[in-house]
Amino acid sequence: MSGDHGNETTVFGKFREAESKSSSEPEVMHWYDPMTRETVFERVGTSSNPTTLVCNCGPTPQPLEVPMVWSEGRWLARLRLPDGLHCYGFRAGSRLMRDPEAGSVRTRQGERLSLVVVPGW
Numbered sequence: 001m002s003g004d005h006g007n008e009t010t011v012f013g014k015f016r017e018a019e020s021k022s023s024s025e026p027e028v029m030h031w032y033d034p035m036t037r038e039t040v041f042e043r044v045g046t047s048s049n050p051t052t053l054v055c056n057c058g059p060t061p062q063p064l065e066v067p068m069v070w071s072e073g074r075w076l077a078r079l080r081l082p083d084g085l086h087c088y089g090f091r092a093g094s095r096l097m098r099d100p101e102a103g104s105v106r107t108r109q110g111e112r113l114s115l116v117v118v119p120g121w
Helices: none
Strands: 028-033 038-044 051-056 064-067 069-071 074-079 084-092 095-097 104-106 112-118
Touching (some): 051 074, 064 074
Antiparallel strands (some): 038 074, 051 064, 051 084, 069 074, 084 095, 084 112, 104 112
């Protein structure tokens, strides 16, 4: 996804082309779609490496695990999250990765998860 994103709002970072990333770590990010009021999570990767979004986004202690969909060189998940601050990560295989462009916190289990702030629409 490059160029103009219309009404989309990018948070905690800028969209970059995957080719310009100097690290071998996949590019991950999130943004808001004000038309649908969804938070869109993206992770650049290969189609042979399925990715799951892990999101602590509710009052229950169990995280929500959402299989991401492969589209145009990226794994995508769209969620309507409640207003507020939520933790998330990306699981590919057994590895849980955080978004390097977002702030993060450490869980009780010692894993680092990224933070997403969902606006009050």
